[in-house]
Amino acid sequence: MTGFLAIFRKEMANFFVSPIAYSVITIFLLISGFFFWANLSVMSLISLQAANDPMISQRINLTDVVVRPLTQNMSIVLLFLIPLLTMRLFSEEKKTGAIELLMTYPISDLSAVLGKFFAALAVLIVMLSGTISYPIILWRLGEFDVGVFLSGYLGLLMMGAAFAGLGIFVSIMTENQIVSAAISFGLALMFWIISWASSFAGQTWGVILKQLSILERLESFHKGILSLSDLSFFLFFTVFFIFLCLRSLESLRWRG
């Protein structure tokens, strides 16, 4: 793992020296803040109606009305934003030729890929940490299921890691950052909505497509259920794309 920290530090510095991280974090916090405010407003409206109807008041809670929709909406926002974080990680090095120098330093390919991967993941964690005020506000307003909240955030982190792996793999394939972002977003979206085709893909393919769907996998996290198969899916997805990154770098070496 020689050089992992050097690459991680460099990428973190690049994220925060350039406007990339600030822009992405700001956009994420603005949009997620809007969703949080909108969900709270809906909760407030329903609460007013519930004052006259005890049946409704027994059925509504902050977890169902605010927490679950919030993490669901945040996952869609991340679907758009993570390709922006990963688009330059290798593309820029390829375009400037710096990859030639990097690959002659005593840094293993795995260290280079993981250094960049964990830097993107660290920015994601900073983004999610920016929403720490939400559970504090909810805790002051009333009761909510902390388990569902934490499980939803774990889902976001797992999904973010999976898309970061995918995005880094795409950035090795092209020198153009815009192409890298576009393909990463396209592939991520495909894995997101792939289960939509399950209804008309036949029984066997329908099951396979549902198993591959990130939307389906995230659902259990939003419900507060941690299943080994969902956790393994995201872990395998991430490791698979990191493996592809290593193979692509090897191919790059052979092609000179």
Add this chain to the structure above:
Amino acid sequence: MIEVQGLTKYFGRLAAINNISFTVQTGSVVGFLGPNGAGKTTTMRMLTCYTPPSSGSIRILGMDALSDSMKIRRNLGYLPENVPLYDWMRVCSYLDFVCRAKGVPSGNRKAEIERVSSSVGLDDVMGKLVKWLSKGYRQRLGLAQALIGDPPIIILDEPTIGLDPRQIREIRSLIKGLSKNKTVILSTHILPEVSQICDRVIIINRGTLVAEDTPSNLMAVKGKSRRCSIAVRALETDLTNLLSAAPGVLSVKTGASEIDGVAVVTVESLPEVEVRSELARLIVARGWDLLELKSIDFSLEDVFIDLITEEPIEPQSTENLQNKEVA
């Protein structure tokens, strides 16, 4: 020490490097010459473990470039041709990153950065962003990153390209200074540079090695003819006709136009025949004034052009010629 044996690199079906072998001794500066597209950069990329060879072997400091790539890279400093740097970094941060990437211990980093920056003359710009550096300073920074960690092997792809004459002189003396305890391989298109700083020269053309020797040996041995310049008070056409007929003369080229009735010509002759005495005798016998007769040494540039323009004789075409002769 660098030992290259039967090095070959294919890109698809094209052999960019075809079975080249050479050895570079420790402490020497070797110039790597060849026209554009000859395979210099590809060879350098294989020597730096950036790309593996299709066949053949590279041993650097006794280690194999394929199986001990990481160990070799710890002992290597490389400056690629286009000096790829991170424009958004400050010079000091960039050198700090290179120190970390090369595994320089944390306690030695500051001293190492100071040592390298002062040796290449970067002290004045340590706080500047890389993107604001002039071409000369970028080149120096590229050289500095290659020197970080004090590697025993330095590989430089066109280190003086784009520099002004003063900077070129500084970088040359720096490279010359490195050779005391390091092995340096550099590629360049500036041939006088090779004569000045290189102990040996490797010339490749179309992926094959065409010459490997010291610059002085190449200039002495590789010339395919002798040349001399003659200035005579005579008509240029008369002089050309006289000298062309002399034994051993291959050609007579007229130089500058006649000034004050003095014709200046360059005579090319067979390498094994000393024609100067015979030419002098012929001129004096005609009653002309012989004002100057001097031998012209071949420059490395002449040798280089000579070697890279040599067309190999295809076996098939030789066979065809023999068939024609038989017919």
